[in-house]
Amino acid sequence: METGESRVAPPFSFCPSPGGGLVPLLETGRLAVFAPGCSNAAAETGLASLIERKLPTVSSPILLEAAFRIATAFDRTVYDSLYVALAVHSKAQLITADEPLANSLAAHFPVKWLGAV
Numbered sequence: 001m002e003t004g005e006s007r008v009a010p011p012f013s014f015c016p017s018p019g020g021g022l023v024p025l026l027e028t029g030r031l032a033v034f035a036p037g038c039s040n041a042a043a044e045t046g047l048a049s050l051i052e053r054k055l056p057t058v059s060s061p062i063l064l065e066a067a068f069r070i071a072t073a074f075d076r077t078v079y080d081s082l083y084v085a086l087a088v089h090s091k092a093q094l095i096t097a098d099e100p101l102a103n104s105l106a107a108h109f110p111v112k113w114l115g116a117v
Contacts, residue, residue, distance in 0.1 A: 063089060
């Protein structure tokens, strides 16, 4: 990755789910995230948009052991820790809007709070 270049490589668990979960939808040329409770049709549209964009992903099982260690050592969720493990695995920095997550892990992992960037 070149200096100044950004990339998105979510854990494989990032996907739309009918009736709940994070649903990426294409809206005015951007990927927007909608909250639980969307319709199945909206989830299908989100899935199609996600597949069409061919975002690189990393299989969650590859990250799961490291995520579990992070979660148990720092009293975080395995879900949040998957993103931290992905940053470590990818030799990249995780920039998150989750300030408590960033505050608890920044001294130990490549995690920064979005508000500080």
